[in-house]
Amino acid sequence: MKLQVAIDLLTTEAALELAGQVAEFVDIIELGTPLIKAEGLSVITAIKNAHPDKVVFADLKTMDAGELEADIAFKAGADLVTVLGAADDSTIAGAVKAAKAHNKGVVVDLIGIEDKVTRAKEVRALGAKFVEMHAGLDEQAKPGFDLNGLLRAGAEARVPFSVAGGVKLATIGDVQKAGADVAVAGGAIYGAADPALAAKQLRAAIN
């Protein structure tokens, strides 16, 4: 299973610093949606230039204009971009078209989708490289939230998937047992007192 760090910080400077601390322990570096909104596509270029050997994941959460949005992110240096599962099939197909043109990939984020299993199969057929079983920061903050629903959906869908939703040291083993291809950890790394140690421990837990 691969490890993806989600950088939900707000400046390129802070993102570069965090990426520098944790890159050796992760496979994929995600530029979070708030970071891309704050800094623009230039943050993608800055991270790719600093870490050309890593997969750079631009969490665009595209909802429309799939081909156009994916194209500009790939041109900026992204290897993977996200499109929302709630988007029209034509939006997802458009992003996949751009990915094929650049030899890159589209990840479909199933945040907010009720029937994640059905939609996962549909978007995989449209050409998604993998789907993200995702509970966002707001959903995680609701009382009683846990990862189990995401893990069940991932195991049931039988398509390549990642899990994102507050994954931490105590839960990353469950993500791996569920058969995920990628575990995403944001707050567990960037919110830690020692992000490098947190990333190292997450990596060690899945090796």
Ligand SMILES: O=C([C@H](O)CO)[C@H](O)[C@H](O)COP(=O)(O)O
């Ligand atoms: O995608 C995310 C969220 O929507 C804000 O951009 C997070 O990066 C993702 O949820 C992973 O972060 P954690 O949940 O803090 O692990």
